[in-house]
Amino acid sequence: MKKYEYTQSNSDHTLFIKKMGDQITCLIIYVDDMILTGDDTEEMAELRKNLFSEFEMKDLGPLKYFLRIEVLRSRKGIFINQKKYVLELLAEAGMVDCKPADTPMVQNHGLQMKEEAKQTDRGRYQRLVGKLIYLSHTRPDIAYAVGILSQFMHAAQEKHWETVL
Structure with a gap:
């Protein structure tokens, strides 16, 4: 170049x-x-x-998809979304029929590592949180929650998994 x-x-x-x-x-x-x-x-x-x-x-030709982001054009401008990606993510998590939440996580959530807490499947947790990190490119409203959840990637516990879901 x-x-x-x-x-x-x-x-x-x-x-x-x-x-x-x-x-x-x-x-x-x-x-x-x-x-x-x-x-x-x-x-x-x-x-x-x-x-x-x-x-x-x-x-x-004209850009339609790039890195799982859909690009739509209209007279009002260019719009991006990850609808297909979200549907795939929900299917993988077994949550296709879930209901949306207005605020995914409160600021004083109290989420932490607990000594005797049961561990969750680390690989599954990391895959889902990784996909949520990628989703936050078009959904900045989930960035705070995803940032908190990504802090537990090394040793996720059941409470962390429940919060991800």
Whole structure:
């Protein structure tokens, strides 16, 4: 990307940016997927041509899904969600018929490690909390609860599992 005069972002090393005047082009790369966006259509076409000449690639058209995030466009703007991801997560946890909660966790929750408490399946706990961490990208309202629950990844107890559910 440096060859094409793009600057790598300091905050996200998978993001490359090129500014020309008041126009910008951005490329974000994750393993073998990439998103090319910006308001400089000529630069985007040039970069696409250069990348296609150097790498075996295919253009999948307008962005619909990226990293399990659905991208929807309308006249009102661009909207993202993870509905399909949430349904898969609920199915895995056996909670497809669950009811939503307004506040997933109060601030003074009192959740802690207890000496004689029964341990839960650590792998299952870690998988579910990991998926919730990923879900918090589009659901910042659960970020506090997920942050608290992630503190118990090394030795989750039954109370922690109940709270995750």
